[in-house]
Amino acid sequence: MAFIGRKDDLAQLEDCFKARKGQLVFVYGRRRVGKTETLTQFSKAKMTLFFAAQNATKEDQLASFSRLMFEAGAPGKEYLRQYPSWESALSELVRLPEPADGGRRLIIFDEFPYLVKSDPSLPSVLQNLWDHTLRNANLMIVICGSAMSFIEKELLSQKSPLYGRATGILKMKPLPYWDAVKFFPDYSDEDKALSYAILGGIPRYLEEFDPDEPVESNIRRHILRRIAPLYSEVEFLLHEELRETAKYNSVIRAIALGGTSLNEIATRTMMPNATVASYLTNLMELGIVEREFPVTAKVKEQAKGARGLYQLSDNFFRFWYSFVFPYRSELERDDVGDVYERHIKPALHDFAGKPFEELCREWLWRESISRNLPFHARQIGRWWDRTHEIDVMALNDGGNESIVGECKFRSAPMDVPMLNLLRDRAAHTGIRQKSYFLFSLGGFTRPLIDIAAAEQSDVRLVGLEELFAADAS
Structure with a gap:
């Protein structure tokens, strides 16, 4: 299957790669989110040393990395079986052959936390080398890992030796729904929504379903x-x-x-x-x-x-x-x-109701970025108090204008009473200026369509066809 999504992530990595100074970039996110596949895609057509760390001892890790270095042309393979330490191994990165076109070398450490687990001094070693030699080399070093709390607390926090050294930090998130459903190009819009409700935006899970x-x-x-x-x-x-x-x-x-x-x-x-x-x-x-x-x-x-x-x-x-x-x-x-x-x-459609609400909120963010809403949204989420709840709510910068929305993943079309109920709930938010968005699997009744079509109507109806429009990427 062709690589799907991650246009923004790849573009930001590419910007780092093209920067003039040396790059030390951290890429992290939960397991199965697609970090390795994205870095593999990014590394295409680049002279890359890609080291996938394993949960092994320091000696085993060093042996594997040494073999990779010598295969990549690092000097010393004639008289060295492996590097004696991480300091000696990483210091040799600057001696790797450069690309013929004078471009930059890409060094990727996948699952870097495994290396630190086997040698806790590694962040200090890397910090020292970065400060004195690597930062001035024609290299882009990518530190990748799935242990999110470890990376945030042990590698990026103020107490870490590497604190302040990162030239880029990319926390990878699940795919947005409009990219996730590209795994099922021939599904109906309803089945795309159901599949997203079941699998979310994790590429590893989406790959398990057969689109046929x-x-x-x-x-x-x-x-x-x-x-x-x-x-x-x-x-x-x-x-x-x-x-x-x-x-x-x-x-x-x-x-x-x-x-x-x-x-x-x-x-x-x-x-x-x-x-x-x-x-x-x-x-x-x-x-x-x-x-x-x-x-x-x-x-x-x-x-x-x-x-x-x-x-x-x-x-x-x-x-x-x-x-x-x-x-x-x-x-x-x-x-x-x-x-x-x-x-x-x-129970499947009832189960899909909550993920459908989240899908609608994602759609609102995309519409806001595209300037297709009455205002540019500062926040989008849910709203509730002790007795009322609104599925979707967007606020402008001043917090004095809002979009309120109701989402129904049901076969029956939405009718006017649902709009009236939404208006009643919205009255309890304390915000005067409001627009009303209704999202529906089953479409809308004619009276509701007529209300939305009226001149200067404050009502917008959004069906599945609009949510899954071909240009939603």
């Missing part, structure tokens, strides 16, 4: 069967990143089933609030859970966390904990058909 098979067949074959990689993916990832996976399972499951506040999650898991808070922090660092605040919340209010709600930021985790984890006994006996027919098929 229907969504139902893909769920049955590529998620529910024991042999399918996605069947075991969540457990593998948690075991790789965390201890006490049983307790993390309980926390994630509680959120997947609708527990959003700390108290609710603690009650459902029967664990103390402080323990749950610690687990939630770790899950947020992994990009699995996020904390959400009303879009109108002030910075001070967010710091106190009084109104923050927890939710799963990963669509596939939410699907797995909703439809795989509870029915493992049946699936272990290969009762795939019954699990799908009884538990997934009747």
